[in-house]
Amino acid sequence: MPLLDPATPTRNPLVDANSDDEADPELVELLRQHLGLSGKKSKDVPPETKVLENAQYIFDNAIDVALNPAQTKEAAETIWQMMQKKSYSTQTWSDHELHPQTKDEGTVDFIFLMDLLNFSFWSGESEESRRFCIEYRGRRWTGYWSLVAAIQRALDEDIPITSPDFWVDEENCTDEVLRHVFRSATDEDIPMFKERVQCMREAGEVLCNEFGGSFANCIDDANQSAAGLVNLVTEHFECFRDETIFNGKRVRLYKRAQILVADLWACFNGESFGEFHDIDKITMFADYRIPQMLHQLGCMRYSPSLESHIRSLKPIVSGSNWEVELRGTSIWCVELIRREIEKRHPEVRAASTKGGSLPSDNIDQAANIHGINAILIDFFLYDTMKVLERENNESIPHHRTRSIWY
Numbered sequence: 128m129p130l131l132d133p134a135t136p137t138r139n140p141l142v143d144a145n146s147d148d149e150a151d152p153e154l155v156e157l158l159r160q161h162l163g164l165s166g167k168k169s170k171d172v173p174p175e176t177k178v179l180e181n182a183q184y185i186f187d188n189a190i191d192v193a194l195n196p197a198q199t200k201e202a203a204e205t206i207w208q209m210m211q212k213k214s215y216s217t218q219t220w221s222d223h224e225l226h227p228q229t230k231d232e233g234t235v236d237f238i239f240l241m242d243l244l245n246f247s248f249w250s251g252e253s254e255e256s257r258r259f260c261i262e263y264r265g266r267r268w269t270g271y272w273s274l275v276a277a278i279q280r281a282l283d284e285d286i287p288i289t290s291p292d293f294w295v296d297e298e299n300c301t302d303e304v305l306r307h308v309f310r311s312a313t314d315e316d317i318p319m320f321k322e323r324v325q326c327m328r329e330a331g332e333v334l335c336n337e338f339g340g341s342f343a344n345c346i347d348d349a350n351q352s353a354a355g356l357v358n359l360v361t362e363h364f365e366c367f368r369d370e371t372i373f374n375g376k377r378v379r380l381y382k383r384a385q386i387l388v389a390d391l392w393a394c395f396n397g398e399s400f401g402e403f404h405d406i407d408k409i410t411m412f413a414d415y416r417i418p419q420m421l422h423q424l425g426c427m428r429y430s431p432s433l434e435s436h437i438r439s440l441k442p443i444v445s446g447s448n449w450e451v452e453l454r455g456t457s458i459w460c461v462e463l464i465r466r467e468i469e470k471r472h473p474e475v476r477a478a479s480t481k482g483g484s485l486p487s488d489n490i491d492q493a494a495n496i497h498g499i500n501a502i503l504i505d506f507f508l509y510d511t512m513k514v515l516e517r518e519n520n521e522s523i524p525h526h527r528t529r530s531i532w533y
């Protein structure tokens with residue numbers, strides 16, 4: 128029946144004042160089609176995280192952090208050349224000896240725990256030998272690698288540390304057991320131990336009560352959308368909801384939710400639990416190492432007061448303008464680097480191709496041209512910063528903010 132059939136007495140098919148029956152869904156759909164509203168049911172609208180748009184807003188309104196466009200363009204080319212030389216791709220993730228190697232659900236659990244606790248490793252100790260570190264496989268691991276080593280060590284000791292039902296079992300998973308898991312080889316404990324325990328308890332409750340005890344079910348619910356998985360994680364897990372107010376506007380940074388998705392994508396080479404059709408919506412991860420690297424490259428500049436504060440290792444409060452400007456501007460800077468690389472090297476298609484490297488009938492060519500996205504640029508910048516740190520070549524310290532967000 129045509130919706131607006133003249134023979135039909137005029138009535139609003141949605142709300143007929145004389146009837147208390149529900150609006151006829153067929154009529155609602157017909158009306159939506161007639162008004163051109165149809166077809167875009169909420170489930171069809173592609174999910175967005177809003178992180179990149181918020182990062183641009185922060186950059187546009189930043190006072191103490193700025194970008195140097197010429198240096199950013201120059202750095203883009205340097206980064207591109209170095210990434211090509213190292214054949215940087217998703218495979219690089221698994222090349223790290225401590226990262227889990229099996230491509231199964233156990234590794235999904237490992238990565239979830241890793242990125243649940245992937246924050247604030249920096250030590251307040253000036254004396255390097257006294258800083259928190261984890262002894263594993265005959266080596267002392269610090270920073271992010273101390274976390275990965277602690278998880279691997281616990282698994283070697285038959286502690287089911289990656290199982291969410293263990294985290295909520297306070298009879299067996301006591302604080303003492305967790306202190307043992309994260310025990311340091313020095314007198315300094317892992318930073319924010321209590322907050323890490325709280326993250327595990329909370330996330331364990333959510334996973335066990337809402338997702339059948341495994342993060343694999345969250346991945347399934349996201350229907351291979353990276354942005355959808357970021358939004359699902361930040362909606363259901365408070366300890367991933369990395370957002371704040373800047374200039375009166377709510378801004379999302381979502382560092383650990385995004386690196387969680389990125390680690391899955393890299394570990395599984397864009398397949399299986401790592402397959403996402405919109406992986407390029409993931410931005411750089413706003414931590415405390417990339418801003419340092421971007422400053423070292425001359426891309427990012429600080430006001431004299433901020434720079435002297437950072438150089439004197441003074442703390443910067445979580446959520447303060449200085450901190451949000453550092454984090455948001457670094458996200459935007461990596462986006463500009465990514466755009467510059469794509470402009471200079473049109474042969475590079477987005478890394479959303481499987482595993483981040485371009486399919487090619489010429490294997491040599493594939494080896495030389497790897498897809499580029501913010502994730503791979505970020506991973507490269509982090510790993511490069513860690514090399515500079517090992518070589519005592521840091522030109523400026525990283526900023527000191529204590530928080531569970533990064």
Ligand SMILES: Nc1nc2c(c(CN[C@H]3C=C[C@H](O)[C@@H]3O)cn2[C@@H]2O[C@H](COP(=O)(O)O)[C@@H](O)[C@H]2O)c(=O)[nH]1
Pocket residue numbers: 219220223245246247248249269270271272411412413414415416417505506507509510533
């Ligand atoms: N933006 C960004 N931040 C990253 C990483 C990683 C490690 N990712 C591995 C996976 C693939 C890559 O190739 C890396 O090998 C850790 N972090 C953050 O840094 C801080 C730790 O610093 P430090 O204490 O010095 O280790 C802390 O906020 C931590 O959350 C990254 O990749 N990108």
